[in-house]
Amino acid sequence: MFTKRRAAAVTAAATLALALAGCAGGDAPSGGDGDAPEELVLGLVPSQDVDQLVVDAQELGDLLSDELGIPVTTNVSTDYAALVTAMQAGQAQIGMFGPIALVQAADVAGAVPVLQSVRYGSDTYVTQWYTKDTERFCLDEVVEKETEDGVFTFCNGTDADEVEGPKGEEALELITQDEKIAFVDEGSASGYYYPATQLQEVAGLDPFALTGAVFAGGHPNAVIAVDDGDATVGVSFDDAREEVVAERPTIGQDVTVFAWSQNIPNDGIAVSADLSEEWQQKITDAFLAVAETEEGLAVLDAVYNIEGLVPADLEALDAARQVEANFGE
Template sequence: MGKWLAAVAVAALVAACGGGDDDGEPDGGGNGDGGADAATGGDDDGAREGWPDELTLVFTPSSEAQQLVEDAGPLAEMLAERLGVDVQPFVATDYAGVIVALEAGQASIAGGLGPQQMVQAENQAGAELILQSERFGDVQYVTQWFTNNPDTYCQNDPVDVDGFLFCNGVEDATGPGDGPIGEEAISEVAGTSVAFVDQGSASGHLVPSLQLFEAGIDPENGVEAIFAGGHDNAVLAVYRGDAEVGVSFNDARGDVVDQAADVGEQVVVFAWSPPIPNDGFAVAGDLPEDLKQAITDALVDIADTDEGREVLNELYNIEDLVPVDSSAYDPIRRLVEELGQLLDQ
C-alpha cells in the first residue's frame, strides 16, 4: 500500500538533503571531452557556424530561489563543457519572467518549465520544446491538496506511509494515473485560506483552480488565496498555519523536511488531481538547428551520468530527461482555454 507515494516522498527528502553518490563521479564516458565531442560533433568549425560565444540558461523558481541558484551553476558548467560555449545560469524572479526572458532574447535555454510554461514558451516566445522530465519512470504528476486540519477534509483517519500522512484513498495510489482521488473533499475548501504556488504554475494554481470551479467554488473570490512563490513555500505556509489548505506537486513535503522534520505528520494530503504532463526544457527558436540538437544531446548525456543525475535531482527532483512531443501538453492548452471561459462568465 502506497509504495509509490513513499518512494516519491523519500526521494524528495534525499534531494532536499543533498543526496547522491559520495564521490560525485560520472558513470562511464558521458562526461569530459568525450561528451563535448559527442554534443558538438568534434572540432569541425563548420558544425559551429552561427553559434554564439555565450548562452544564457534560465530556471523556473519553483522552489527556494537561493538553493536553485546554487544548484544551477553545476548544470551550466556541464553544458558548457559539452558544447564548448560559455553558459551563464540565472533564476527568474517568477514563472512569467522565464517566458519574458525567452521572448526578449535574454535566454537561449530554459529549464524546469512547468506545463503551462512549456505551452507559453512555444506559443508566446517561439521556443522549441526539446525534453521532458521523468520521475519514477513516469512523465506525469499530479496536484496534491494538503491541510493542517484533517478533521475537516479527511473522511478516514490519516494513514502513515513512511512518515507522511494521507487520507481519502490517496494512501493507496500507485502513480499519477490513479488521479483524481478525494476530489469530493475540495468542496470543503470554500471560504478558507489556500496557499497556491504561482499564477503560472499548472499544479500550483491552474489545475486546482479548475478543480475548485468543478466543486462549485470561484477560485478568485471563493477562497482566500495566498501565493507562496514556490511549491516548498506552499507546504511551509500550511505547516506554519498561514493557510489551512495548500496545493503543490506530489510530494513537495519531502523538499522541506530539512526545515520542518515533522512536516509529514503535520501536513496531511487529502486529494489528488487528474494526471498532469511533467515539466521540461526548451530552447530559443532562433538558435541554429545544429546548436539546438547539440543542447538536447548534451542534456541527455548529462542525465545519463551519476554526477548529472545528482545535479538534476537537486534542481527539480529529475531522474531522467526524455524526448517530448508538443502534443503532450494539449491537456494544458484545453485547461487554460476552459479556465478562461469560466473566468469570463
C-alpha cells in the same frame, strides 16, 4: 483575490520586454545560420531555496558548457512569467518550465519544447492538496506511510502507490470561496492552473474570486504556509513535503495529503527558435548526455528533483494547453 488571466499578463509583459530589448540593442545570440552562438543563457524558476538553486543551476550550466564547448550561464527568474518574457526578449535561449509555462513559452515566445522530466519512473505527476484540518477534509481514515524521508500521512485514497488522479475530489467540495488557500505561483501548473480548475469544476467556485487565497512563491513555501496556519489548505507537486523535511522533520505527519488533481505532464525544457535546428539538437543532446552521468543526475536532482529526461510529449502538452485555454471559462 485573483482577477485576471495570467496568460494575458504573460503576453503583455513579453511584448513590452521585447520592445525594451530592441530599444536597448539587445540581440539574441546568433544561431539562425547554423553558426555557434558565443554563449547561452539557461533560465530557471525557484521551486526551492533561491540561493541554493542559484548554486545548483550554475553547476548544471557548467556541465552543459563542457558538453557544448561554449559558456552557459544561468539566471533564476522571479516566476514563470518572467522566464517566458526573457525567452521572447532573447535574454535566455534555454528555459526549464512547468507544463503550463512550457506551452506559454511555445505559444507566446515561440520557444521549442524538446525534453520533459522523469520522476519516479513517470513523465506525469499530480497536484496534491494538503491540510492540517484532517477532521474536516479527511473523509476516511488517515493512513501513515513510512519512507526514507520519514513518516507521511494521507487520506481519501491518496496513499496509493500508483500516482493516478484525480482522488479525494469529494473533499474539495468542502472548500469555500473565502478559504485560506496557499497556491504556489501564477504560472505553475500543479501550483495554480490545475487545482484552481478543479475548484471551479468540482466545487463550483470562481477561481478569480478566491478571496482567502495567496501565492506562496514556491512549492515548499506553500507546505510551510499550511504548517504555520497561514492557510487551511495548500497545493503543490507531489510530494513537496519531502522538500521541507530537513527543516521540519515531522512535516509529513503534521500536514496530510487529502486530494489529487488529474495527471499533469511533467515540467520540461524549451530552446529558442532563434537558434539553428543544429544548435537546438546540440542543446537537447547535451542535456541527455548530462543525464546519463552520475554527476549530471545528481545536479539535475538538486535543481528540480529530475531522475531522467525524455523527448517532449507534444500530445500531453496539448492537453495542458487546453487546461490553460479553458481556465476560468
